[in-house]
Amino acid sequence: MADGSLAGRRGRRVRRWAAPAAAIVLLVAAWQVFTAVSGTEQWLLPSPTDALAAGREDHASLATHTLATAKLALIGFAAGVVTGLAIAVVLHLVPLLRAALYPLLVVSQNIPTIALAPLLVVWLGFGLLPKVVVIVLVCFFPLTVATLDGLRRTDPAIEDYLLMSGANRRQLFLKLELPHALPPMFSGLKIAATYSVVGAIIAEWMGADEGLGKYMIVAKSAFRADKIFVAIAIVVVLSLAVLGAVLLLERLLIRGRTPRDADV
Amino acid sequence: MNRKNGSPLRLRHIAAITSAVLVLAACGDGGGTDDASDAPSSTQKVKVALDWTPNTNHTGLYVAQAKGFFAQHGLDVEIVQPGDADAASLLAAGKVQFAISAQESLTQARAQNVPLVSVAAIVQHNTSGFASPKAKDITRPAQYAGKTYGGYGGPVEEALLRTLVAADGGDASAVKVVNVGNADFFTATKKDIDFEWIFYGWTGVEAELRGEPVNIQYVKDYDKALDFYTPILITSENQISSSPDVVKSFVAATSEGYTYAADHSAESADVLLKAAPDLDKDLVTKSQEWLGPKYKDDAPRWGEQSAQVWTDFTAWLYEHKVITTQVDATKAYTNDFLPTANG
Numbered sequence: 001m002a003d004g005s006l007a008g009r010r011g012r013r014v015r016r017w018a019a020p021a022a023a024i025v026l027l028v029a030a031w032q033v034f035t036a037v038s039g040t041e042q043w044l045l046p047s048p049t050d051a052l053a054a055g056r057e058d059h060a061s062l063a064t065h066t067l068a069t070a071k072l073a074l075i076g077f078a079a080g081v082v083t084g085l086a087i088a089v090v091l092h093l094v095p096l097l098r099a100a101l102y103p104l105l106v107v108s109q110n111i112p113t114i115a116l117a118p119l120l121v122v123w124l125g126f127g128l129l130p131k132v133v134v135i136v137l138v139c140f141f142p143l144t145v146a147t148l149d150g151l152r153r154t155d156p157a158i159e160d161y162l163l164m165s166g167a168n169r170r171q172l173f174l175k176l177e178l179p180h181a182l183p184p185m186f187s188g189l190k191i192a193a194t195y196s197v198v199g200a201i202i203a204e205w206m207g208a209d210e211g212l213g214k215y216m217i218v219a220k221s222a223f224r225a226d227k228i229f230v231a232i233a234i235v236v237v238l239s240l241a242v243l244g245a246v247l248l249l250e251r252l253l254i255r256g257r258t259p260r261d262a263d264v
Numbered sequence: 265m266n267r268k269n270g271s272p273l274r275l276r277h278i279a280a281i282t283s284a285v286l287v288l289a290a291c292g293d294g295g296g297t298d299d300a301s302d303a304p305s306s307t308q309k310v311k312v313a314l315d316w317t318p319n320t321n322h323t324g325l326y327v328a329q330a331k332g333f334f335a336q337h338g339l340d341v342e343i344v345q346p347g348d349a350d351a352a353s354l355l356a357a358g359k360v361q362f363a364i365s366a367q368e369s370l371t372q373a374r375a376q377n378v379p380l381v382s383v384a385a386i387v388q389h390n391t392s393g394f395a396s397p398k399a400k401d402i403t404r405p406a407q408y409a410g411k412t413y414g415g416y417g418g419p420v421e422e423a424l425l426r427t428l429v430a431a432d433g434g435d436a437s438a439v440k441v442v443n444v445g446n447a448d449f450f451t452a453t454k455k456d457i458d459f460e461w462i463f464y465g466w467t468g469v470e471a472e473l474r475g476e477p478v479n480i481q482y483v484k485d486y487d488k489a490l491d492f493y494t495p496i497l498i499t500s501e502n503q504i505s506s507s508p509d510v511v512k513s514f515v516a517a518t519s520e521g522y523t524y525a526a527d528h529s530a531e532s533a534d535v536l537l538k539a540a541p542d543l544d545k546d547l548v549t550k551s552q553e554w555l556g557p558k559y560k561d562d563a564p565r566w567g568e569q570s571a572q573v574w575t576d577f578t579a580w581l582y583e584h585k586v587i588t589t590q591v592d593a594t595k596a597y598t599n600d601f602l603p604t605a606n607g
Binding site: 044125 | 356441
């Protein structure tokens, strides 16, 4: 039974990855065939092999730019997480503040970042700060909203029970509300994770000396669509990597609670 | 920040990143609701894309339109701003028939087999240079070492910097380069940027009007090859082969527009202002006075392009690794569509 179950689980894990991997391979193959058969110019739509060749040609500078973008994305993501969680906790603990500020939070997401970014440069200069601000603006909202929802949906029966047991506000928050908010918080975190890399690219467009965003602009000016596709592929991989890290963290923090729940 | 007063040279290539495929998807052929029955049956519809928001590098086009020169040549011309799409890519993809570009950009395009051709030099000599606020006291390229250049992500920029600094006996590797995106010259140089590449005729004139004068080192003064053509009027090989008469008519009318603008700066400034009311009147007027005589300058006719300029600059681009494949300069331009009469 145990052996069968283990083998079965391993098999399911493999099959879970097989389908999307196959879809990607088919897509890339179709893309290659299309460019070969249609004779589309390389500057209009390069083939996967063209993009691969460009990636090899520029591998050294691509590594530098990728590292710069990854660093910026992680710093921005960390700042976004801290900001998002802090806002969620404060708004949760001070209902009056929540009523006053929640609409402003929503409005903050209607601001087109592309239009705001140049103003951030005017206000904050060309250093790291305006770029981090752009990424925070992009990342914090999904995390704040998801976490606030999670904090609010605490089971009232358990809350009453704890209150009757003499728990104070602080204990109630730390023991009940926060743990209960973890699953939705991670939902917000996954969205924020994918946004952080795209946010970094947008930030780099408004001013940077390194990064995939700058690489894309230079490639575009030189009519190198093949290089743009390489950069896009790297951005996708980076986004998936950050998302993967969050998924791993989620599994560690939330699955660890499952046995106890099951026991109860 | 008034985006429309940004430097046309610096901002020419700044755009949100879109691949050519997205450009094709986003820019349909539709959208025109012209009433064809009102136009003479012989009128040919033509689109010309600017390299950025309207400025005095473009005045001749607006004059040709307002004075009816296009209409006299049987053309119904729409002047479009490509926004975030690249004008040259739109031209190559057949979405517009003509565009404003620059010699370095067209040469890079041809290095990638994009079949674009320059049919006229809009300004006969290079009016661009590296400018810094006078207060920073940068008076020659050797002083760029240790300073920060604010760029727009053009492949040619660092090669230009190296050439000027080296020609002046400085250490080119000590120049820091930062991409400044859409920030305009005046904002950027109040922050962390020391100098930028501008057209004197627009940003330089603006600086004078603001009472924030600049020092400028023109690129053409440090290497003969750098007196290249920017801006230029371009079309595609396909347009030339399929509709040579349209190309000839368009270039003739445009030539009349720029020639007229050169001789009537005040009136032409008004024409540009009517077409682009958001522009600052003083800037347009003063810029037009400065730039008008330079359209034709010492050439035998407006638009004339020199084989030597094309050959020398193309060789320079290759030597400095801005392009990595050889480009046949003789195929990159043609004077064949310019009217023969002296302007």
